[in-house]
Amino acid sequence: xxxxxxxxxxxxxxxxxxxxxxxxxxxxxxxxxxxxxxxxxxxxxxxxxxxxxxxxxxxxxxxxxxxxxxxxxxxxxxxxxxxxxxxxxxxxxxxxxxxxxxx
Numbered sequence: 464x465x466x467x468x469x470x471x472x473x474x475x476x477x478x479x480x481x482x483x484x485x486x487x488x489x490x491x492x493x494x495x496x497x498x499x500x501x502x503x504x505x506x507x508x509x510x511x512x513x514x515x516x517x518x519x520x521x522x523x524x525x526x527x528x529x530x531x532x533x534x535x536x537x538x539x540x541x542x543x544x545x546x547x548x549x550x551x552x553x554x555x556x557x558x559x560x561x562x563x564x565x566x
Contacts (some may be wrong), residue, residue, distance in 0.1 A: 476506075480505065
C-alpha cells in the first residue's frame with residue numbers, strides 16, 4: 464500500500480468510525496471505554512495498534528471546547544521507514560497511522 468492509499472484508507476476508516484458513533488450510542492460508549500474492542504468489532508478484524516494507545520473522547524457537547532495538544536515535532540523520533548519516506552519526497556503521517564491498515 465503506497466502513502467496515498469494508506470492516507471485515503473485511514474481517512475475512510477476514521478469517517479466510518481465517527482459515523483457509527485453518531486448512529487449507535489452503544490458503539491459510541493464502547494468506543495470511549497475500549498476503543499480497540501469497538502474498532503475490532505466494527506471492522507471484523509484484529510487491530511494492531513503498534514504499541515500505541517488510542518484515546519477517544521466524546522466531543523459532542525457544544526458548550527465545551529476541546530484542545531488537542533499534538534506531540535512537539537522537535538521531540539518526535541522518526542522510524543527508518545519514516546526517514547526513508549521523507550528522503551524520497553513523501554510525507555510522514557504521525558497521527559492516526561494505526562488505522563492505515565486496510566479493513
